[in-house]
Amino acid sequence: MTLARSTQFLRRVTAVAALWVCLLCGHQNCPTRAVAATADPQTPHRHCVPILYSTxxxxxxxxxxxxxxxATLFALEEFDLKGIILDLGATQKERIGEPPIRQMEAITRREVAYAIGLSQPLRSADDKKRDxxxxxxxxxxxxxxxxxxxxxxxxxxxxxxxxDVVAAFNREPAxxxxxxxAVYFNAGRGPDGNQDECNVNYDPVxxxxxFESGLPLSWCxxxxxxxxxTFFKADQETVVGACVERVRNYFTFCLTKPDADPLQFLDSGPHPLPTGGRSMWCTAPLFHAAGRSVYELPNGEFAALPPATVTPLPPxxxxxxxxQFIPAVVRMAEAETQPAQPSKTPKPGEVAATYLGQTADRVGTSSPAPDGRKDCCVRVLGVPADKPIANLVLTAPREGRWERDETGRWWRLxxxxxxGGLDCYFSFWAAGEHSLxxxxxxxxxQTAQFAVPNQSIVPLTTEIGATDPNVRVLRATHQRYGEIMASCLKNVLSGLGR
Structure with a gap:
């Protein structure tokens, strides 16, 4: 099969997949089940996997x-979109994620309820956040x-x-x-005990x-x-270039952040395609939640498709x-206490930086206002008192970067x-060597280096393959996992809005 024919077949499969899923999935109360047999296959809204999505x-x-x-969520037509929770309420007030939702609704002709979530982390494991x-x-x-x-x-x-999920559980666990x-949660660093990761740091409690809730957990x-x-990288030009024009404009809008009406921008252009790699995490879990499996196509590409019993597979x-998801028992372990480091003494004419731990909430990520999470603090000695500072730039592993001044791109200091010095506060990103x-x-x-240790804020003990598991944990099992996921992402988004 040629590349063009394979792509055409894949798009036809995408268009009719949800119709057959709805007819055969067994969900007797699916909202469109009664009309699915006579509906036009191009008509959306054939969904039988009810989903609440927090982002x-x-x-x-x-x-x-x-x-x-x-975009992937909206492209998977198996999903009955019950609602979207806009996470981290204080930041949502400043930069609400409503525009991309409105754009996806316009592109797909689907509507979904959304609401702003809680602002502050839980103070205790049983906190209901009613205050x-x-x-x-x-x-x-x-x-x-x-x-x-x-x-x-x-x-x-x-x-x-x-x-928000845990606060809801604390209010009405039954x-x-x-x-x-199922609860699919994309967070953490796997069953190695140390959980120094952004989504964990948002609310470690x-x-x-x-993990202690007894809910059916799918840990990603x-x-x-x-x-x-789950991490992989996709080439943005390849992925976005395969999309229809309105979807391409959706990505251009989100990446370039223009001061324009989000819905009118969908029909503007043409615009240059985004370039460079895009770090991705949630693609495989979304496919799994939709009930899809990965196939290799004759043209060498990959696609996440419904089961063959539901939709005919490409020849x-x-x-x-x-x-795959591996059964496991995951329990909380005793937290390790990081010893305090003595302040470094700078040499004459130099500065010295010492990491002091997560001590206070002084700054957000993209906002100079506090965001409810304790920030990392580094003390810098040897700074001349009579020299005005123009800016400070902090760099870290995994392409982490913070600046004191607003850039519209980097996180804030x-x-x-x-x-004789200054204290700098920043949101934790990764352990390792930092440079200020x-x-x-x-x-x-002037430049100073310092090391940020692993946070170990939620240490875990894990028994993989347990007979009485409390969680399933995602594990990449193919040596080409990243390449496969990037191809699947491109192919599922290529059918969005057609």
Whole structure:
């Protein structure tokens, strides 16, 4: 089969997949089951996997992978979109993730309820978060109302913190245990004990509580060893270039953050395609939640497709399992205490930096305002008191970067200048060597290095292959996992909006 014919077949399969899923999936109360047999296969809204989706999606963005995940969510027509929780309420007030949702609704002609989630981390494992302002209660209320009203059990899928899900569980544990079919949570670093990862750091107490909830958990670690990681990179030009024009404009809008009406922008252009790699995490879990499996096509590409009993497979398609979920028992372990480091003494004419741990909440990620999480603090000594500072730039492993001044791209630093030095605060990103560069108004610079240890904020013990598991953990099982997921992402998004 030629590339063009294979692609055409794949798009036809995508168009009719949800129709056959709805007819054969066995969900007697699927909202469109009664009309599926006579509906036009191009008509959307044939969904029989009810799903609640929680995301740290912002506009302007923090990390554009959330926009790719949202597009994938809408592209998988098996999903009955019950609601979207916009995670991290305080940041949502400043940069609400509504515009990309409205764009996806316009592209797909699907509508979905959404609500802003809780603002602050849980203070204890049983915290119900009833004391937060009403403007931040919408996420928990949406979860509870959907579960009470849905005739079918509901998949819960999180791409940021698990704060709203756990708060909902703390309020009505019996409801969630009865009405949730699976909780897919994309967070952590796999069963290696150390969980120093962004989505965990958003709310470590909620993350730990989830493992003790008794809910049907599908753990999707962002990073980790021995294959226990969802991370891969996709080439943006390849993925977005395969999309229809309105979807291409959706990605251009989210990446370039123009001051334009989001719906009008969908019909503007043409615009240059985005380039470079895009770090991705949630693609494989979304495919699994939709009930899809991975196949290799005759043209060498890969696609995540419904079962062959539901939708005819492209001729010559071969199963290519790229990941699986492994049963495990995961328990909380005793947290390790990092010893305090003595302040380094700078040499004459130099500066010295010492990491002091996570001590106070002084700054957000893209905002100079506190965000409810303790920030990392580094003390820098030897800074000349008579030299005005123009800017500070902090770099770290995994392409981490923070700046004191607003750039519209990098995370923010907060600084308190003191006699003989300054304290700098920043959101944790990764352990390892960090470098802080001070640029003075006279054009001179000074640089200091310091190490940030592993956080170990939620240490876990894990028994893989347990006979009485409390979680299933995703493990990449194919040596070409990243390549396969990138190809699947391209092919599923190529059918979006057609």
């Amino acid at each position: 740290d999606l912002f506009h302007p963005h923090d990390d554009p992978d959330d926009h790719y995940d949202l 937060e302002p009403k403007e931040f209660q919408g996420g928990v209320e949406l979860i509870l109302s959907v579960l009470k009203e849905s005739p079918e059990k509901v998949v819960v899928f999180t791409t940021g913190s698990v704060r 409801l969630l245990r009865d009405r949730v079919s 909620a993350y730990g509580r989830l 670690p962002c990073f980790g060893g021995n294959g226990y990681a 010559g398609a071969m199963p290519a399992p790229a990941f 907060a600084c308190n200048r003191q006699s 560069k001070i640029r003075y108004e006279d054009g001179s610079t």
